[in-house]
Structure formats: C-alpha cells, structure tokens
Amino acid sequence: MSEEEKWKCRCCGCELSKRQVVFDYLSLTFSEKVLRCPKCGRVLIPKDLAVGKMVEVEAQLEDK
Ligand SMILES: [Zn+2]
Numbered sequence: 127m128s129e130e131e132k133w134k135c136r137c138c139g140c141e142l143s144k145r146q147v148v149f150d151y152l153s154l155t156f157s158e159k160v161l162r163c164p165k166c167g168r169v170l171i172p173k174d175l176a177v178g179k180m181v182e183v184e185a186q187l188e189d190k
Pocket residue numbers: 135136137138139140163164165166167168
C-alpha cells in the first residue's frame with residue numbers, strides 16, 4: 127500500500143490529510159503520523175501500524 131494513496135473519510139467524504147497524532151496506550155504515550163479527517167477529526171489507523179505499535183509497547187513493558 128502506498129503512503130501517498132488518497133483516503134477519504136467514511137463519515138463525511140473529506141480527503142484525509144497526514145497529521146502527527148498522539149496516542150495513549152497502557153499508560154504510555156507515543157505519536158505517529160496518521161491520516162486524519164480535517165473536518166470531523168476521525169483518524170484512520172492502518173492495521174499494520176496499530177498492530178506494530180501494540181507489539182512494540184508490550185515488548186517495552188515486558189522488559190521492565
Ligand atoms: Zn470526516
């Protein structure tokens with residue numbers, strides 16, 4: 127999947143734009159560039175990214 131591929135918001139049909147978004151997960155915070163609807167604020171997180179980040183965060187927790 128190309129990073130430049132155009133995505134449209136399912137909600138309002140606006141073209142999504144890439145934005146740096148901060149996530150909170152298991153009391154950890156990290157930021158990632160994701161596609162976000164400029165109109166309604168919906169964020170599209172690619173499955174690969176979501177799964178990759180969860181694994182990464184869990185690995186960090188197990189280390190401690
Ligand atoms: Zn929208």
